[in-house]
Amino acid sequence: MQSDSPAQTRAEWLAGELADAILTGELAPGARLDETGLAARYGVSRTPVREALRQLATTGLIDAKPRRGATVTHVTSAQLEELFVAMGEIEATCARLAAMSMTPIERRRLASLHQAMAEIVERGDESAYADANVRFHSTIYKGAHNGIVAEIASSLRRRLAPFRRAQFRAEGRLRLSYAEHDAVVQAIARGDAVQAHTTMLHHVSLVEDAVDQLALAASERRIRG
Amino acid sequence: MQSDSPAQTRAEWLAGELADAILTGELAPGARLDETGLAARYGVSRTPVREALRQLATTGLIDAKPRRGATVTHVTSAQLEELFVAMGEIEATCARLAAMSMTPIERRRLASLHQAMAEIVERGDESAYADANVRFHSTIYKGAHNGIVAEIASSLRRRLAPFRRAQFRAEGRLRLSYAEHDAVVQAIARGDAVQAHTTMLHHVSLVEDAVDQLALAASERRIRG
DNA sequence: CATCACATTATTGTATGCAAAATTCCACCT
DNA sequence: AGGTGGAATTTTGCATACAATAATGTGATG
Incomplete structure (x- = not known):
């Protein structure tokens, strides 16, 4: 060691x-x-x-x-569901706060980070997208200008990490994720707190769906051997 | 001991x-x-x-x-501000979720708890109101049907406890608090998630104002005293 | 008089030892 | 055979002992 x-x-x-x-x-x-x-x-x-x-x-x-x-700790599927809902709500809150209090510089940095991800989507590089995705969301956490909320968001993200590791492997998920990010970025850019909240909530709930589908597919593979 | x-x-x-x-x-x-x-x-x-x-x-x-x-931990006024904002957002989220997922029984229980507080307001019993207030908010936490979010809310409430201890001593605060609760209860009763979120956010931000005023008054007393 | 070097002290981090509680195992009884 | 009682073992909780690091104080020197 x-x-x-x-x-x-x-x-x-x-x-x-x-x-x-x-x-x-x-x-x-x-x-x-x-x-x-x-x-x-x-x-x-x-x-x-x-x-x-x-x-x-x-x-x-x-x-x-x-x-x-x-x-x-044994995470039951009910708890996992709760974790995803909580994550979605907190992320949406971050987006809301970010839309209200990001500085122009921060908004531009978020936009350029987002733009850079377009190229990754084209390449279909799932691993690079996953990394950039973490940076994207972290940028929004920071943009909320609230250390407490950001800490809660990070902590939830850590706890969910094992369950979303393979999320971008789902068919067409990369492109879809990018489109959702786009809606969030635009809402934040124009300072629309309500839209930022709504679009982010939608985004994260789709992440949950993707994870569910992967889990389902995995369990079916297990059953059929 | x-x-x-x-x-x-x-x-x-x-x-x-x-x-x-x-x-x-x-x-x-x-x-x-x-x-x-x-x-x-x-x-x-x-x-x-x-x-x-x-x-x-x-x-x-x-x-x-x-x-x-x-x-x-030394809580700076900036951090305190962040804590209050975070508390507001989480409480609002709880209200949102509660509006969406409380059972009819839970909604009725919340309403009756709220009604009982009217009488306390009439008596002007600040201490009793403070107790009932904790129950009121806890009921909404539980009504969110999400243990994770409820735990986050409780934890924030604990951390803020020392700073809101005397909040109901502010002039007219009891009656105002009750009126705000009323808006929240009505929104939850009719399942209006957006309104529940908005009214709760408003409620908690006013709590912060009340605490600020008390802190200000206290510091002035200290200076003159 | 200030500052730096060094020794002394205080405080934290880690290991070990012992006691109490919980778990396991086995003989015994019904 | 199944269950019960109680030892034996394992494992946790706590205290103490020692080592390492930071804090403090003191004296010498510029």
């Missing part, structure tokens, strides 16, 4: 490692997280392990009960 | 104690939280203290830097 901690403590580093492992699915939902095991696995003592676990528990990534150990 | 821990751990208990102390202002913003001192003060060792601090740090209540100790 390579070098030591430059500025981070072991507990912080471990919290990051574990979060990654959970978000990438390496640690499956419901998996038991016993302190001794993790301590041995990561070459530290139980103390930093406990601190990392407590941190992850407060973020909701793991589920820790007083004397019964911790497990990776 | 009383009895021992029935089901919760010392760290959890301590996190609650410290959170209370911070929210009541007993621990002022910027106050240093040294582990040894807290351990002695609360009669535990440093281990649970550290775990409690880490938990509070992830909730944003305290500010902990790697090797430089923890302090109570």
Whole structure:
């Protein structure tokens, strides 16, 4: 596990490692997280392990009960649905606030970022689009000029990351996503708060649909073998 | 300080104690939280203290830097402004969702809760109104049928609690608050999502105004006093 | 008088040890 | 066979001990 901690403590580093492992699915939902095991696995003592676990528990990534150990939080489909709805609402709120309070420079930067994505769509480069997409949404978070809301949005996005990883693989999704972004960008550009809210909500709800379809297709493949 | 821990751990208990102390202002913003001192003060060792601090740090209540100790988060007026805006947006979102997805029973319960508050307004009982107000808003959170959003709303409300404690003391605030609630209740009752959002946003922004006025009055008293 | 270097102190981060609670396992009984 | 009781084991919670880093103080020097 390579070098030591430059500025981070072991507990912080471990919290990051574990979060990654959970978000990438390496640690499956419901998996038991016993302190001794993790301590041995990561070459530290139980103390930093406990601190990392407590941190992850407060973020909701793991589920820790007083004397019964911790497990990776199991996200039910109902909770996933709630997460997507919440994400949509928060994103829409960000778009609303951004439409109201972005500076001209920020609006231009968003527009040019959006324009650059057109070329990626033409190339059909899903991976590059995914990266640019994160930047696009982050720009809107920042444009809301509200650190609290932006933090909530980022946190939700992180929690949903494992479930939307493959979203752009769905047929025609790239082009559709770009068109929706276009509506959002235009609404923000002209400072139309209501439209910005509506179009963003629509955009994110379609993301959920895309993920649903992929999940459905995946489960059908599993059944048919 | 009383009895021992029935089901919760010392760290959890301590996190609650410290959170209370911070929210009541007993621990002022910027106050240093040294582990040894807290351990002695609360009669535990440093281990649970550290775990409690880490938990509070992830909730944003305290500010902990790697090797430089923890302090109570200092909320600047800019951040407070952001918190109020965020709270307004989330509350409005809850109202929107509630308008869309509350069951008839829930709508009726909200209406009757609201009606009961009329009598409290007549009596001018600020304390009773404050309690009922919490129930009123919580009912809307639940009515959103989205645990994630409800949790975010509750968390923001907790963080703002110290700053809105005296809001109903402002002149005529009780009656005004009731009138605004009325608009929200009516919008939700008829399932008007847009109106529910708008009226709630208005309501919460007026709360902020009320708090601002009280803060202003208080600072003036301090200067003259 | 200010400033820098260095030693001292205080405080945080981590490891380890022990006690209590929970889980597991096994013999025993109905 | 199934269930129950209680040891044995595992695992968590907490305290203490030690190491490493930051904070502080002191004296010398320009």
